[in-house]
Amino acid sequence: MEHRLEKIKKQLHSQSYKLTPQREATVRVLLENEEDHLSAEDVYLLVKEKAPEIGLATVYRTLELLFELKVVDKINFGDGVSRYDLRKEGAEHFHHHLVCIECGSVEEIEDDLLDDVERIVESDWGFKVKDHRLTFHGICRACQSKAEEKEKVSS
Structure with a gap:
């Protein structure tokens, strides 16, 4: 630190x-x-x-x-x-996030998933990318598991 x-x-x-x-x-x-x-x-x-x-x-x-x-x-x-x-x-870029819409948990993705997209934006649109952000909103594994358990119990 x-x-x-x-x-x-x-x-x-x-x-x-x-x-x-x-x-x-x-x-x-x-x-x-x-x-x-x-x-x-x-x-x-x-x-x-x-x-x-x-x-x-x-x-x-x-x-x-x-x-x-x-x-x-x-x-x-x-x-x-x-x-x-x-x-x-x-880090050259901001890292990406996975946000669970059920429990609100946030996970980070350290891999830069947008290198290819940046190249396309720069070559096709002549736009020099300095940074980007990507946030996925969905349902995390834990919440999916809870939902599956509830389904099993109710069926």
């Missing part, structure tokens, strides 16, 4: 920003909860445990700065809530 924190600090410095204690507390919360796709409010509540003096507006500003610097990605899974996701180290 310290290695990632140092890299983020360098990213901030390269854009003339400092890693203030409030920013560091926010980044640490994101690093510690990397799998969770936290909202700004979630981040705030967790940061508040480490730095009780921090305000919600400071957390929002920090998250927006990290988003602008491409340290985090902002995602909305269709529920109207922005969530923040640390960009994977060395």
Whole structure:
């Protein structure tokens, strides 16, 4: 984690920003909860445990700065809530997500599934792709299994 924190600090410095204690507390919360796709409010509540003096507006500003610097990605899974996701180290693109419409679980796909699509877009439309996002909405394995079990019991 310290290695990632140092890299983020360098990213901030390269854009003339400092890693203030409030920013560091926010980044640490994101690093510690990397799998969770936290909202700004979630981040705030967790940061508040480490730095009780921090305000919600400071957390929002920090998250927006990290988003602008491409340290985090902002995602909305269709529920109207922005969530923040640390960009994977060395990743050229945002990773993809599987969102279960039954239980709300979110899984990440690290493989870049759109390389061929990007090439077609660039060659056929002359559009230089800088990034992309792909979110699949469906029913996860666990929910499918529960539904199958219910079906067996009711038949």
